[in-house]
Amino acid sequence: MIRAFLAALVLALALPATAQQSMPPAPYAYRQLDDPAQEQAAQELMETLRCLKCQSQSIADSDAPMAGDMRHQVRIRIAAGESPGDIRSWLMQRYGDYVSYKPAVSATTWPLFAIPLLLILGAGAVLLRRFRGRA
Template sequence: MLSLSAPIAGPAAGQMTSSAPLANTQLADPQQEASAQALMEELRCLTCQSQSIADSNAPMAGDMRHQVRSRIAAGESPEQVRAWLVERYGDYVTYRPGLDSATWPLFALPVLFLLVAGVILFRRLGRRGE
């Protein structure tokens, strides 16, 4: 069951041009809207790339907000919606990519760099002590 309430009042609400009905309209259920809003803050606008879909004025972001709200209103969990969007648009759509074969370097390389820096510092400081 899809029910709508008041339009969203945000900094750019008057500038948004998406034709998707739920792009700029909150869900009637406050708990569902809170879930949708939290998820929209974690999804990257594919047009703007530096903004979440919650903050973007791009029509693509409006379409994505509509998809998020309509899927949550239909009973899907935020994780199911996120998985659908990642499957459709790739890992780049989320600010929190999961650990898989394509994203493991994002998690492993910082640790590797810290280990290498630690070894270099240990060797240099060890030579000074001799």
């Protein structure tokens, strides 16, 4: 009885993973736009957006299905005439600030910019004290 329950549990947990992989890729996931200028704009934007599954690759470099869906969204929105800034804002609103390699300074991201500056100032103060103490 317990074995049957565990087997059913394993199957139930594995089913969503297999279903996601069986879906066909979005049409513009691996196909470029016909207009070279639009494709260049899309490519530049895709290189600044992080794949949420891979986390260390841009969506331009990732082969993850989610990155393909994001590439598709970028390309169809560029083809529809949206600006790269509007598309970036839409993706950041949908997935959070983490999706962008170039986050904007906001209420949630200001520590990313302030902490390194404070560390540099602190290290400079320590070094200044040491060198003044020796002289």
